[in-house]
Amino acid sequence: MILTVDHVTSYRYAQPVRGVVQSHRLTPSVFDGQTALDWSVSVSDGLKGGGFRDGAGDWVQGWSVPGPVSAITVTVRGTVRTQDLAGLLRGHREAIPREAYLDDTAPTRVDAALAELARSAGGASDPLDAAHRLSAAVARAIAYKPGATHAHTTAAEALALGEGVCQDHAHALIAVARHAALPARYVSGYLMSGGDGSAAEAAHAWAEIWVQGLGWIGFDPANACCPDDRYIRLGSGLDAQDAAPIRGTARGPGAEVLDVAVAVQAVQQ
Amino acid sequence: MRPNIGQRPIVPARKQTAGLPPGEARCLSAVRPRDGEPFLVISSFNEMYHNGTVRSPYARLEDWTKAMPAELRQMKQAEAEALFRRIGITFAVYGEGGDPDRLIPFDMFPRVFTGAEWARLERGIKQRARALNAFLVDVYGRGEIVRAGRIPAHLVYRNEAYEKAVAGFVPPKGVYSHIVGVDLVRTGPDDFFVLEDNCRTPSGVSYMLENREIMMRMFPGLFRENRIEPVDSYPQLLRRTLASVAPVKCDTEPTVVILTPGHFNSAYYEHSFLADLMGVELVEGQDLFVEGEFVWMRTTEGPRRVDVIYRRIDDAFIDPLCFRPDSLLGIPGLMDVYRSGGVSICSAPGAGVADDKAVYTYVPEMIRFYLGEEPILQNVPTWQCGKADDCAYVLENLGDLVVKEVHGSGGYGMLVGPRSTAEQIAGFAERIKADPGNYIAQPTLALSTVPTFVGEGVAPRHVDLRPYCLVGERIELVPGGLTRVALKDGSLVVNSSQGGGVKDTWVLAE
Known part of the structure; x- marks a missing residue:
């Protein structure tokens, strides 16, 4: 099957924050059951940090957004062939x-x-x-x-x-x-x-x-x-927090409003 | 109120704590010297007086002691105390509550090793440091020692200190533990035992340096009469060691910092002392931040890239994105920068899996496995209560053994069999039965003694030794270390938290 993913996570801060740092596990695993045909992760105004494959086989990618910033958007788009x-x-x-x-x-x-x-x-x-x-x-x-x-x-x-x-x-x-x-x-x-x-x-x-x-x-x-x-x-x-696709923190006081939209669809063949 | 510790110079300690070097209470001889017994006859090995003669390294100290009138000694002790107070060296006690101004005594009578004795210790300590680092690289890599059946998988991979976040990662130069504190005790002229290894952030080295400094100021004559190896190169060696493990992305002279949890930490004095002597910045988590592929330090001239972090913060707190999310001490995103080669962390996260008390038992095996050598320094025989046979033996012989928690430190949560009542032993037996894997047991050893100034003159007191081995591109060991002394008559416990003091430690040039 070929699946497309459209996954947008947005964070809005009540007051501008001095910066945001995130650690992503947002890249499809590499194994026989799936192949990413195209895949992109972007962070609005973000600086791509270090990336590496960790001991569990996951691709971990660091990101940072220099402040002051009031909102950021993490956009994941891609197509994966699955079996x-x-x-x-x-x-x-x-x-x-x-x-x-x-x-x-x-x-x-x-x-x-x-x-x-x-x-x-x-x-x-x-x-x-x-x-x-x-x-x-x-x-x-x-x-x-x-x-x-x-x-x-x-x-x-x-x-x-x-x-x-x-x-x-x-x-x-x-x-x-x-x-x-x-x-x-x-x-x-x-x-x-x-x-x-x-x-x-x-x-x-x-x-x-x-x-x-x-x-x-x-x-x-x-x-x-x-x-x-x-x-x-x-x-x-080990658990949901340990496996979270996005872990992050914002430097600054104030509340954060999170909004997530995910669409996964099969491509008609 | 200051506790009354005789006439000895004492040093105030701050609130909040980790004991003078966090470590084990040292349990020494089960044989307690009787009151009034002349100190030459007690059963422990006396490092100065042996078989009725003065051992060679102490030869000149006998005259020194004899020539010192009581008034002069008291004056010198007061002088030493004043110096320590002025310097402000402090260390507090973990988990004791009570008096925050608890004091740590300095004893002026030095502990002395011959060059030959030290040469052997040095070989043994460096051998151990090499094996421990080889073990760490292995267990976070292919785990050959586990596959070969030389150490049980669960002791490594189910260990609290095993960090799966660094599995598959080899730190620069293959070093996980850059400062290895090997705690040693002595039971005879040629008999040394390793009590434990400290692979994370062993503390106390500031005492090694300050004790020497103060002795040189107060007794310059002693340093003319005896050829004593200097220890003052330690800060520069430490700096060189840290710079030698700069990360792969660092292409300039590396910027080194010391990361401290802050001034509430009991070892804060040591953190600032070392930063000063090394000429590097002392920072807290809030002074650092991650941006792009690197870690940056806020300075008055704007952000400056940091390449090597000598951290004095536990793994659990260094990065809330990777470890404890509630940590306010760490730097969010640090581990991603670390794993992608943008910064080095010393000791490397995960190093603690090599210094846990259950893993300790296997260090001789590591030396054979990785180095193909026989251990130069022996382990204290250890029974692991997690093994049924060992546990049965321990429960039958509790009255003669010292039992410790696998993850415990500072002399808390332990049973000293020969010093315990029947009820205490019975109570402890229940704790062992409830969670056998959490306990190990060792025999009580007749720890060596060194003459020590006490109220009425000089008397032997039990000692241990913590040298600090530096591991980077090279392995270095300054000739000396921290000698801790149990100041109470007959006491087997040298922890500062339990009434221990410190001494200057000399190695004589050959």
């Missing part, structure tokens, strides 16, 4: 050993209810089966409901609510997978959600679980599936 690998992250080069993805962070910490959820999904014949069972259990336990949770909701809180969005599903799956001694991580990317513009979100997130013999495999409990050719992978981390 359905049933979730397999084949041909991806990375330097971080899987053991580093066994330690929990605050949003993925297991509480009694998550431990019980992991236990209820037990009885698997092998690690791949175990990962599928955990993903299905998370999908059943947390209903998709935008607005029920916020950016800092933890996996335990989302499970207690029984509602959440893709970030909560991914955190919950990572929590129960690590609890079952399976290395797991958070993946951020895009999803072509179909013409109706419903349910799934175009700026999307899911989890990857490391399975002996197969390597990293994506699981998307929010859509009860494994990533296929509708998905574009950008980067990974």
Whole structure:
């Protein structure tokens, strides 16, 4: 499939700030399931900083905007050819050993209810089966409901609510997978959600679980599936914050208003 | 109120803290000298008096002590105290609360090594510094030592100090730890043990320099009579070391700065002292900013590019975009500049994975693996409670062992078996059982002693040693270090936070 992405993030500051610094993971991962045909990231009035491929295989790009500045816009546009690998992250080069993805962070910490959820999904014949069972259990336990949770909701809180969005599903799956001694991580990317513009979100997130013999495999409990050719992978981390496509800070007081518009569409062939 | 520490010169310390060099409480001999026992007979190795004679490096000091009347000594001590106060050298104590004006005593009786003793220590310390850096480059690269099964993967990759943000990165000249503080204890004429390595930002070197300065001012005669190797080249060697690891994008004479958390930090004095002696700027996070591909320092003449940052801030705080987002001490975007070759950070982020107490056990293995050599300096035998057999042994022998938290420092959160009550031991056993992987245990060692001025004259007190090894294009070690001394009679703990003091450390020219 060929997907186009049009992703615009704008920041407006109540008072002009002295400068903005950002760190981006906004470039499609390099692996057998996707190839960027063209891709550009621009920052209004921005100075491109250092860029490098990090240990997780992601392209990280620094940006800065000298102040004073009252608003900035980050524009991502591109076209990616994708292929359905049933979730397999084949041909991806990375330097971080899987053991580093066994330690929990605050949003993925297991509480009694998550431990019980992991236990209820037990009885698997092998690690791949175990990962599928955990993903299905998370999908059943947390209903998709935008607005029920916020950016800092933890996996335990989302499970207690029984509602959440893709970030909560991914955190919950990572929590129960690590609890079952399976290395797991958070993946951020895009999803072509179909013409109706419903349910799934175009700026999307899911989890990857490391399975002996197969390597990293994506699981998307929010859509009860494994990533296929509708998905574009950008980067990974221990949790949502660690894998954030844009991390940034503005020097100066005052509030910041954020506005995000994302469109992912399939090119008619 | 100042605590009363006899007649010794004492030094005020500031609020807020990290103990004089943050480190372990040193646990020494389980054998406590009895009251009134002449100091020549205690069981520990006395570095001055051995087998009834004065050891050669101390030969001239015996006359010096004998020739000094009590009144003169008291006068000199007062003089030393006044000098320290004037300089304002301060170090405070971590986690103690209480008196912010806590004082750190300086003992005028020097600790002395022969040139031959030092030559061996120097070889051993440099060997260790090379192996630790090879280990760091390896574990953030291919991890050959883990693949070879010589160290367990979880000890490295699940270590709190492992930074996946630097995986795959090789810092300039392949150096992660540019200042390695190797903490040593001695148990006999030829027996030295490494207690721990400090690969991040070992503190205390300002004491090494100030103690010497003050001794030279007060006792110039001693420095004429003894051929003592100088240590005052340290700041220039440090500067040269830092400049030698300039980043790939630096094509001019590198600009070096020291990054401090600020004047509330207990080691702030040391930060400003070193900046002064090196002739570099002392900056806080707010003085630096990232723009384009580089880090810049605000100056009165406009922004100036910074190439090498000697940081005295922990990894977690150096860049809120990469590590703790709530950090106000760091520089947003620093890690992106670092990883793309625009600036060097010393010590390199992630260096802490080499100096954790569980990894320490494997340093001899690192020396064999990377250097193909046998360790010149020995480790203290260490039991890892994370291993079932070791844990069982430790629980059975708690009364004879010292137990420490893997990530602990400063002598807190530890059990000194021979000095603990049955209840304390039982309570600690429960803590170990609850989280065995968090503890290691070591035997209590009979630490050496050096004569020390005490209220009634001179008496032996236990000591340790922290030399500071510099690693850049070259590996350098000035002949000396920081000797810490446990001032309380029989005390095994040399931490400043637990009643320790400091001494000048001499290496005699051959």
